Structures are given as structure tokens and as C-alpha cells.
Amino acid sequence: MGETILKMHGIQKYFPGVHALDNAQLEVRSGEVMALVGENGAGKSTLMKILTGIYSKDGGTIEYFGEEIELHGPKDAQDKGICIVHQELNLMQHLTVADNIFIGREPMKGPFVDQAEQNRMTRELMESLHLTIDPKTVVRTMSVAKQQMVEIAKALSFNNTKLLILDEPSAVLTDTEIDDLFLFIERLKKTGVGIIYISHRMDELKRITDRITVMRDGQYVETLETAKTDIPEVVRLMVGRTIYEEPKTHSLCPPDAPVILEAEHLNSVDVKDVSFYLKKGEILGFSGLVGAGRTEAMRLLCGADPMDSGTIRINGQEVKIHSPQDAVRHGIGYLSEDRKRFGLCLGLSITDNTVLPSLGRLFKGPFVNDGQADEHSEGYIEKIKTKTPSTRARVGSLSGGNQQKVVISKWLLRDCDILIFDEPTRGIDVGAKSEIYKLMTDLAAEGKSIIMISSDMPELLRLSDRIMVMCEGRVTGEVDIADATQEKIMTFATKREVG
Ligand SMILES: Nc1ncnc2c1ncn2[C@@H]1O[C@H](COP(=O)(O)OP(=O)(O)OP(=O)(O)O)[C@@H](O)[C@H]1O
Ligand SMILES: [Mg+2]
Structure with a gap:
């Protein structure tokens, strides 16, 4: 040197x-x-x-x-x-x-x-x-x-x-x-x-x-x-403290939990015949290499991209999702992997960003109840330890990881039954990561159903109850957490169609 x-x-x-x-x-x-x-x-x-x-x-x-x-x-x-x-x-x-x-x-x-x-x-x-x-x-x-x-x-x-x-x-x-x-x-x-x-x-x-x-x-x-x-x-x-994250050894989702979401034969430009189900209280991990079509499949579920064919059922009822508004109405929240492009309004305050998808519930007569809005965002700042001088700070002035926390608060407040987390801890520090893991585990225990796309293998093994693996737009494998290993997942993740 x-x-x-x-x-x-x-x-x-x-x-x-x-x-x-x-x-x-x-x-x-x-x-x-x-x-x-x-x-x-x-x-x-x-x-x-x-x-x-x-x-x-x-x-x-x-x-x-x-x-x-x-x-x-x-x-x-x-x-x-x-x-x-x-x-x-x-x-x-x-x-x-x-x-x-x-x-x-x-x-x-x-x-x-x-x-x-x-x-x-x-x-x-x-x-x-x-x-x-x-x-x-x-x-x-x-x-x-x-x-x-x-x-x-x-x-x-x-x-x-x-x-x-x-x-x-x-x-x-x-x-x-x-x-x-x-x-x-x-x-x-x-x-x-x-x-x-x-x-x-x-x-x-x-x-x-x-x-x-x-x-x-x-x-x-x-x-x-x-x-x-x-x-x-x-x-x-x-x-200032030690953190140790252990992989999950068995599913925490009760075996008799009802199926809340079914996706059958979803097809679009980048998604090929994708089928899966999600149970109430389950954390379903999605693994795959970047470009495997995981985000693209989820974007169909939340109405962000048009679907060529396929069926989506929520609680056994077939639903049509043509727009993000449809998805929110059916209780599906999507936490985007690219917070700058799809997740946040950088020029607005933390409170504004947090309450944006929940505005309907915060009106007092014709006005938004600012006090209540601030209270909500304050609550989440404490819960997931967002580092900011105040709820009124512009989201654009926060550090990268803290911006991601605002995205999470906003969907937590919307109270969706189905939460799709796309690379939830990208750019988040180890301490905050473990807080977000706890939060997701608690949400599942409370009966929320979670889909999590992650390229971080230890994270998938730490949180998922079951893991779907995709490659080139298709589902190539499904593994229960009890049998999941990095090798098994990698084998599925690189299982290309021949011919
Ligand atoms: N332009 C700005 N205006 C006001 N505050 C700012 C600005 N840029 C950074 N800050 C504040 O300065 C502090 C340090 O932020 P910085 O972006 O340097 O953190 P970081 O270590 O890079 O974090 P991360 O790992 O999340 O990227 C934070 O409290 C942040 O909110
Ligand atoms: Mg930084």
C-alpha cells in the first residue's frame, strides 16, 4: 500500500x-x-x-x-x-x-x-x-x-x-x-x-x-x-450493539391458514405462465437472478403493467386488476424496488408521503386532518426508527435508507392485507434491517400476507415461510423453508428452458 x-x-x-x-x-x-x-x-x-x-x-x-x-x-x-x-x-x-x-x-x-x-x-x-x-x-x-x-x-x-x-x-x-x-x-x-x-x-x-x-x-x-x-x-x-440474524428453520404460517391470493397462468411480455398462491399470515419469498421476471410478475398483481392472460383470485373471488387503484382497493400494497421512480415524491414532506395512499381516511370535512396525519407519520418514524429532524422534512433530504423507511410506513398505514415488498432492505443498514425483519415477521403474525422479492439470499432464508424461484419469466421451483438451502435455490434460479 x-x-x-x-x-x-x-x-x-x-x-x-x-x-x-x-x-x-x-x-x-x-x-x-x-x-x-x-x-x-x-x-x-x-x-x-x-x-x-x-x-x-x-x-x-x-x-x-x-x-x-x-x-x-x-x-x-x-x-x-x-x-x-x-x-x-x-x-x-x-x-x-x-x-x-x-x-x-x-x-x-x-x-x-x-x-x-x-x-x-x-x-x-x-x-x-x-x-x-x-x-x-x-x-x-x-x-x-x-x-x-x-x-x-x-x-x-x-x-x-x-x-x-x-x-x-x-x-x-x-x-x-x-x-x-x-x-x-x-x-x-x-x-x-x-x-x-x-x-x-x-x-x-x-x-x-x-x-x-x-x-x-x-x-x-x-x-x-x-x-x-x-x-x-x-x-x-x-x-452500538451486536446483531445476529438466524435463518428460519420452519414455516411460521399455520398449516390450515386459508389461501388469500391465487394467481393462475399469468402471462405478459416478460411473464410466462406464472402460477402461485399465498396464504393468510404467510411470507412468500421470491428468488431469482435479476431479470428473472419477479418484479414484472408482481407488477401484474398491482395493475402497474397490462396482463395478456391469467386469473387472480382474492379470498376465492376472481378480481380484475387494471390499475394500481384497483389493486389498492383489493388490499394489495406494492413497495417498489425503485423508490425514486415509483415510490416517493421527493419534494414532499415525510408526512405527505406517508399519508398519500391513505388520504381517503384522513379527511375532516373537506380538509385533510393534518394533526392526525402528523401523528401517524410520527408513529412510524418511531416504530421503524426513521432518522429525520421532523415529520415536515422533505423526503429528498433524507439519506437513502431512511427514504426506504418512508416507503414502508406509507404502505403500513394504508393497512393492506397483502403487501408486496420488492427488495425491501436495499441500501438499508444492518441495524434497521433487523428492525424491518421484525416488523415484517410481526405483520405476518398479525395476519397480513406478504410477498417478498429479494436478491439477498440470507434475507430470503431468514424471513420466508416458502420460496418460489423464477428464471427467465417462469416459475422454476418452489421450496418450503424447512428444506431450503442456497444451493437448491440457485439450481432452480438457473434452470433455463432448453430449446
Ligand atoms: N441536502 C440535505 N438537506 C438536509 N439534510 C440533509 C441533506 N443531505 C443529507 N442530510 C441529512 O444529513 C444526514 C446524513 O445523511 P447522509 O445522506 O450523508 O447519510 P448516509 O450515511 O449516506 O446514509 P445512507 O446509508 O442511508 O445512504 C441525514 O440526517 C440526512 O437527513
Ligand atoms: Mg448515503
Whole structure:
């Protein structure tokens, strides 16, 4: 490991009502991967936004290659070789991959952008990163995982990169994509680039990082050498207590529980003859690789996409679901995997977002009962420990994990009988995760029925009573939790149709 290239010391940052960073500290050496960990809202992203010139600091010093520097905006940071892949995707949805990567620095031919050259440069970049992404693809049509890869490629396309920041890059990636990502992190390390790696997936820390800096409540806690640390110790430093999640050994759903939902022979563009049932009080897990059609199948149940054929029965009665309103009327709530696109109004407050689907019940004469609305959202903030200065804070100002908690509150309040959780703990810290697990288990015990899509295998094995496995739009297997193993599920998840 090389010289220390970055020293951030005593960093302070205030937002209205929030002391986001209080004496934050971080050092990075050349050629190392430094993990930055901490609970949701600990200040990781804020510290990185200061380092990339997006926010100005209110105190402290930044030393870069031995010299104290001030950063005057994102362009300045980029010119100094500090590049970031943000937690939220920032691509222009209507532009192509190539346009996104070279925006603002397009190769020109006279007064025009040299498209052919731009595509060639993009292709070369993709090849160097072993990515199969066509430069001419419009970003909107790509999966979240692929878009993330484009963001990373873009960050790496600035040739002078000396410090690369990856803010939860793996949250939307599949296991094979994560393997690819780790491969190029390894390669990049060898060239002497320092890498700051933010993640809530503790299993990754041992695989990829050299040191780990822990933050709590905006403050620096400690820096550990990965090889000399164990993960429970890191978790303890992060959340101030030990957490141990055991897999479920048997179904908690009573064997005689009635079937509440039946889906038969569902078909659409991406869904092929999918049938399953869900019992009252059951947690039904859906496993599969990304692109297996799990989200697409659930979107049919909640009226988000049109169905070509198939039958849905709720409590034995056939129902027609043509719109999300239909689904809500039949008691189906869907917690989207992409909270920014489908789940939240970022410009509105926590309370507004929480009560939005339940407005019908909150009217007092012609007016919404604001007091009651605030009370409800306050209640959920406490119940699932959402970190925020007040119920009136804009959802857009919350940290990523805390935004996800608002999505969950909103559907809890709507009091749906059937809750569909799509990747419920993506980007959520280990402490909050275990709170959400408890919440879901309690909901099932109270008689709510839950469908959970998850790419996190330990999570599926920890929560599900039964697991359906999908591959390429079809159901390829069903496993009772008592017989479930990772190997069994993976076998089904890769069971392609032959011919
Ligand atoms: N633009 C902003 N305006 C107001 N408050 C903000 C803003 N950005 C962040 N905060 C607050 O600063 C604190 C730190 O947030 P930050 O996003 O840095 O957390 P994080 O560690 O990245 O969390 P996560 O793991 O959930 O992404 C939070 O309390 C957050 O609500
Ligand atoms: Mg963050």
C-alpha cells in the first residue's frame, strides 16, 4: 500500500436542523480500498459530497497529496482526479450510453458532435471494463443494474482518476455483476488509485476492502484493518450493539391458514405462465437472478403493467386488476424496488408521503386532518426508527435508507392485507434491517400476507415461510423453508428452458 493521498480532518457540516457531520475524518492511501460504513444517515454520502465539491464544508481540512486544498465545485474535484459514482443514479434517461458518458466533453467534428468517434470511444471503454453494453442504447431502456455499470464506467472514463468514490455501488447489482465490479476494483487498485467504498453489505467488506472507517451520527468512530477485524466488531461499532440474524428453520404460517391470493397462468411480455398462491399470515419469498421476471410478475398483481392472460383470485373471488387503484382497493400494497421512480415524491414532506395512499381516511370535512396525519407519520418514524429532524422534512433530504423507511410506513398505514415488498432492505443498514425483519415477521403474525422479492439470499432464508424461484419469466421451483438451502435455490434460479 502506498502513500496517504487523502486526509480529511475535523469536517463539519450543518443542514437546517441537522448537524450532519461533526468531526468527521477519513484517510485514504494510494492503491487501497477504504470502506466507509455507518448506519443510514450517519453522514457517509454527505462527507463524500464535500470531497467531490458538491457541498461546501462548514469546518475542518482536506489534505490531498500532502497539500491542503479547497474544492470549488464538482468540476474542480474532477480536475483534481476525484471522481464519484453516486448512490442515486444520475444518468439522463432519454440519452444514449455514449451521450451520457461524454456529456460536456464530446468529441467534435467541426461544429457537431462526432457520434461515430463518441461511440467508438465508449465501446473501447466498455471493452476495457469487460462490459457488454452497446454505446447506442438509450439509458431509459436499461435495467437499474446496467445503468449502475454505466455510471461506474463514466467515472472511470476520466483518465486522471486518482481517487474513486463508490457510494453503495453493489446495492443494485447481482452477484455476478458484483464479481465483475470487484475484478475491476482489483485492477484499478494496482494502478495506484485510492478507492472509497460505501456499502451496507457486510459480507463484501472482507472480500474487497483493506481498511474500514466507521462513522456514527456524523462522527468519526474508528479505522480498522480489515484483515485484523471481524464483521460483528464492525457492526458493533456502527450501531452500538451486536446483531445476529438466524435463518428460519420452519414455516411460521399455520398449516390450515386459508389461501388469500391465487394467481393462475399469468402471462405478459416478460411473464410466462406464472402460477402461485399465498396464504393468510404467510411470507412468500421470491428468488431469482435479476431479470428473472419477479418484479414484472408482481407488477401484474398491482395493475402497474397490462396482463395478456391469467386469473387472480382474492379470498376465492376472481378480481380484475387494471390499475394500481384497483389493486389498492383489493388490499394489495406494492413497495417498489425503485423508490425514486415509483415510490416517493421527493419534494414532499415525510408526512405527505406517508399519508398519500391513505388520504381517503384522513379527511375532516373537506380538509385533510393534518394533526392526525402528523401523528401517524410520527408513529412510524418511531416504530421503524426513521432518522429525520421532523415529520415536515422533505423526503429528498433524507439519506437513502431512511427514504426506504418512508416507503414502508406509507404502505403500513394504508393497512393492506397483502403487501408486496420488492427488495425491501436495499441500501438499508444492518441495524434497521433487523428492525424491518421484525416488523415484517410481526405483520405476518398479525395476519397480513406478504410477498417478498429479494436478491439477498440470507434475507430470503431468514424471513420466508416458502420460496418460489423464477428464471427467465417462469416459475422454476418452489421450496418450503424447512428444506431450503442456497444451493437448491440457485439450481432452480438457473434452470433455463432448453430449446
Ligand atoms: N441536502 C440535505 N438537506 C438536509 N439534510 C440533509 C441533506 N443531505 C443529507 N442530510 C441529512 O444529513 C444526514 C446524513 O445523511 P447522509 O445522506 O450523508 O447519510 P448516509 O450515511 O449516506 O446514509 P445512507 O446509508 O442511508 O445512504 C441525514 O440526517 C440526512 O437527513
Ligand atoms: Mg448515503
